[in-house]
Amino acid sequence: QVNLLESGGGSVQSGGSLRLSCAASGITYSTWCMGFVRQPPGKEREGVAAQDSDGSNTHAASVRDRFTISRDSAKNTVYLQMNDLRPEDTGVYYCALEPQRCYLWWTILRREGSDFTFKGQGTQVTVSS
16 A cells, blocks of 8 residues: 655745655555645646656746655655745645656646546645745
């Protein structure tokens, strides 16, 4: 059983920074993709960034120059460094893992009614102007 534990959310002012962590346990897959999804208040969920087990990563265009996803393999942890935060970054951020390549992870977000195999509990990020 895979468990994902997020931490690092909070409230900051516009322009500030936060770092989210997602610690995974119980991963037995040799191929996986772990990333962050956010749900702004009253809006649809959207993918933010994803880390592939092969070392590659991808970021949504809206955050590409501000957020960076990385991993610590020894700790089975993925990090999302968020800089230059804006009010539109406000939302619940949750960690999601799929036992497949990241290009498939992103397709889940586009399929209505589909969901990730493993998800964390979510952490609130609030950015005030």
